[in-house]
Amino acid sequence: MAQSSRSLLAAAFAAALLCGAAAPAPAAELAIPILVPVTGFLSLEGQSQRNGALLAMADAPPGLAIRHPVADTGVSPAVAVNAFEKALGEKPVAVIAPMLGTEMLALLPLALENKVPLVTISGTAKITELGNPWIFRFFPGDNVVKLAQARYIAEVLGAKHPAIIAQSDAYGQSGQHYLEAAFADLGIKPVLSETVDVEVKDLLPVLSKARAAGADVLVPHLHAPATALLVKQASALGLGLPIVSGSAMATPSTAALLDPAELKGVCAESASAPILPTAPAGERFLAEYRKTFGGEPDTYALAQYDGAMMLLDAIAAGARTPAAIREALATRSYRGIAMTYRSDGAGNMAHSALILCYDGTSRKPRIARRYDDIVALK
Amino acid sequence: MLALQLLVNAVALGAAYALVALGFVLVLNATGAVNFAQGDMVMAGGYAAVVLAGSLPVPGLVLLPLVLLLTAAFGVVFSLIAYFPLRARPPAAVFISTIATGIILQNGANLLFGAEPRAAPALLGGGILRLGAFVLPRQSLAIIAVAAVLGLAQHWLLRRTQFGRALRATAQDREMARAVGVRVDRMIAASFALATTLAGAAGFLLANQFFVTPTSGSDLILKAYIAVTIGGWGSLAGAVLGAMLIALFEVGVSAVLSYEAAMAALYAVLLALLWLRPQGLIGEAARARA
Numbered sequence: 001m002a003q004s005s006r007s008l009l010a011a012a013f014a015a016a017l018l019c020g021a022a023a024p025a026p027a028a029e030l031a032i033p034i035l036v037p038v039t040g041f042l043s044l045e046g047q048s049q050r051n052g053a054l055l056a057m058a059d060a061p062p063g064l065a066i067r068h069p070v071a072d073t074g075v076s077p078a079v080a081v082n083a084f085e086k087a088l089g090e091k092p093v094a095v096i097a098p099m100l101g102t103e104m105l106a107l108l109p110l111a112l113e114n115k116v117p118l119v120t121i122s123g124t125a126k127i128t129e130l131g132n133p134w135i136f137r138f139f140p141g142d143n144v145v146k147l148a149q150a151r152y153i154a155e156v157l158g159a160k161h162p163a164i165i166a167q168s169d170a171y172g173q174s175g176q177h178y179l180e181a182a183f184a185d186l187g188i189k190p191v192l193s194e195t196v197d198v199e200v201k202d203l204l205p206v207l208s209k210a211r212a213a214g215a216d217v218l219v220p221h222l223h224a225p226a227t228a229l230l231v232k233q234a235s236a237l238g239l240g241l242p243i244v245s246g247s248a249m250a251t252p253s254t255a256a257l258l259d260p261a262e263l264k265g266v267c268a269e270s271a272s273a274p275i276l277p278t279a280p281a282g283e284r285f286l287a288e289y290r291k292t293f294g295g296e297p298d299t300y301a302l303a304q305y306d307g308a309m310m311l312l313d314a315i316a317a318g319a320r321t322p323a324a325i326r327e328a329l330a331t332r333s334y335r336g337i338a339m340t341y342r343s344d345g346a347g348n349m350a351h352s353a354l355i356l357c358y359d360g361t362s363r364k365p366r367i368a369r370r371y372d373d374i375v376a377l378k
Numbered sequence: 379m380l381a382l383q384l385l386v387n388a389v390a391l392g393a394a395y396a397l398v399a400l401g402f403v404l405v406l407n408a409t410g411a412v413n414f415a416q417g418d419m420v421m422a423g424g425y426a427a428v429v430l431a432g433s434l435p436v437p438g439l440v441l442l443p444l445v446l447l448l449t450a451a452f453g454v455v456f457s458l459i460a461y462f463p464l465r466a467r468p469p470a471a472v473f474i475s476t477i478a479t480g481i482i483l484q485n486g487a488n489l490l491f492g493a494e495p496r497a498a499p500a501l502l503g504g505g506i507l508r509l510g511a512f513v514l515p516r517q518s519l520a521i522i523a524v525a526a527v528l529g530l531a532q533h534w535l536l537r538r539t540q541f542g543r544a545l546r547a548t549a550q551d552r553e554m555a556r557a558v559g560v561r562v563d564r565m566i567a568a569s570f571a572l573a574t575t576l577a578g579a580a581g582f583l584l585a586n587q588f589f590v591t592p593t594s595g596s597d598l599i600l601k602a603y604i605a606v607t608i609g610g611w612g613s614l615a616g617a618v619l620g621a622m623l624i625a626l627f628e629v630g631v632s633a634v635l636s637y638e639a640a641m642a643a644l645y646a647v648l649l650a651l652l653w654l655r656p657q658g659l660i661g662e663a664a665r666a667r668a
Contacts, residue, residue: 038488039484039485039488040593041593043488043493043592043593044492044493044494044495044591046493047492047493168637168638194636194637195636195637195638196637197637197638197641199597200628200632200637201391201584201587201588201628202387202388202391202588202628202629204383204384204387204629204633205384205629205630205632205633205637206632206637208380208384208633209633224494224495225495225588225589225591225594228495228589229587229588229589232587236505236506236513236515237513238513253494253495254495256494257495257496257497257589295492
């Protein structure tokens with residue numbers, strides 16, 4: 001119930017910010033609408049994105065007056081487009097845009113037409129491959145993190161027979177594609193590469209296939225519930241195989257579903273580890289997030305916080321129009337909490353990844369390896 | 379050995395699906411309407427177990443009756459909101475109202491609990507039983523046992539009690555039942571209560587192994603619908619058979635083929651069934667389908 005109360009408080013906080021934003025604004029205010037998927041299948045990650053953005057707005061440099069109405073985009077491109085068109089009425093200087101790739105693909109032409117910078121944490125590789133100069137992604141795409149994941153498996157674990165188990169939706173297929181490409185880059189051919197639907201309740205069939213194929217490491221790229229289920233079932237089966245998962249296993253809420261012993265030998269790639277701060281700024285972020293939202297921040301919250309802070313930093317430095325902000329984001333470098341961000345020319349701002357591992361005694365991972373300046377897979 | 383293990387998992391999953399499908403059929407028979415919120419009732423049962431477990435540090439077996447009582451009461455409230463005010467309207471009004479109620483439940487759960495997956499306590503303690511190389515999850519055994527007990531209890535209730543006769547009379551012909559003194563409205567409300575009780579049990583049992591999220595009930599209504607179509611529209615035994623068949627494809631066939639191929643095969647069987655035996659495996663003569 002304590003968690004429920006915290007959730008209610010968080011919702012009330014968001015609502016209060018929303019109501020505050022709806023009040024008549026002084027002329028000097030700049031608008032940065034926050035369009036995020038807080039309902040539907042991506043609501044867990046979407047709420048983290050919203051929380052990260054809201055925390056950044058609360059931490060805006062002194063003297064900046066920012067109006068930041070929040071709108072839910074659900075998981076529908078049509079809803080996202082409607083929310084964006086409504087947000088245009090605010091005359092925004094930039095938009096915090098939803099992390100759902102299909103929504104971003106629908107918004108990109110509108111951003112180009114209206115010349116509004118989009119700041120997002122969507123991992124879908126394609127959004128920065130279309131030559132749109134108004135998109136800035138503050139989360140390493142699958143073409144970056146999957147390379148780190150594969151390198152850790154090959155170089156640190158020394159595994160040669162990985163079994164890739166991915167979700168069958170766009171998220172999963174993107175991860176599967178780049179994992180296969182990353183392993184090919186390392187001269188490794190997976191012994192199994194299979195997708196499972198998000199509705200699958202039992203992963204014993206695919207685990208038994210991995211075992212039969214002679215896998216020496218499990219490489220899941222699944223949503224949070226399926227990742228937890230896979231770890232739980234692999235542990236129960238006594239497979240004894242290391243697991244190097246996609247980012248879902250790096251989030252505290254996924255680890256909370258498992259016993260510490262079930263996490264032994266489990267690692268995950270992640271853009272960052274906000275619950276393992278290594279500098280005072282990270283400690284402040286962690287404390288502020290816990291105080292405001294009553295829960296643990298995940299990598300999405302921190303990525304969006306960093307992205308919004310770079311945006312606010314550009315405004316504080318004098319960029320007050322969409323074009324000036326776009327120019328600043330495209331050319332400047334920004335040292336955030338998770339990493340240093342700079343555009344690769346296509347709007348990809350994040351080029352680092354971590355591998356986090358659990359030791360089987362607690363639900364708190366440690367940073368096993370950090371990869372910086374990763375050259376993205378093509 | 380693996381085949382046996384897959385079979386146990388399939389039966390456990392099928393048993394949980396059967397509880398959902400049985401509740402679906404109960405409401406269908408009592409009202410002639412499809413309750414599209416049945417999957418969301420499963421989700422509500424899962425959250426009820428999570429909340430109760432947080433407040434009452436008692437074993438899962440003690441929590442189960444509390445969850446069943448809560449969800450039964452919720453079923454009556456649900457019928458008062460989503461069915462009774464609309465029953466004189468065209469059938470579409472009722473199934474739209476159940477869809478609307480389901481969406482309200484999903485968003486309410488999202489607001490109250492957040493989107494993070496939660497796990498309910500195990501019924502008989504977590505972990506596994508090892509019999510040589512054979513691994514049996516305790517919760518899978520618990521699901522099978524509880525589903526069997528609830529299924530038999532429902533059978534006894536419907537076949538051996540006056541209350542059950544009144545329920546069946548209402549399901550067969552509401553006007554005739556009313557003419558012979560059956561309190562039809564009470565029987566319909568009781569059908570909703572029974573249906574949500576079964577959904578609540580499924581939610582509790584599934585939320586331990588497979589977790590619960592605000593949207594985790596969405597796919598279950600489709601499975602219940604398909605189970606009922608395969609088994610025979612309105613047939614309780616058919617619903618169980620259909621649910622088991624779905625689980626067999628999900629767990630058994632997908633161990634041989636890919637998951638996508640297994641699901642394609644399931645729907646191919648469904649299509650063939652609709653062509654060759656439209657009344658379903660255990661169905662009677664075709665009835666009007668909502």
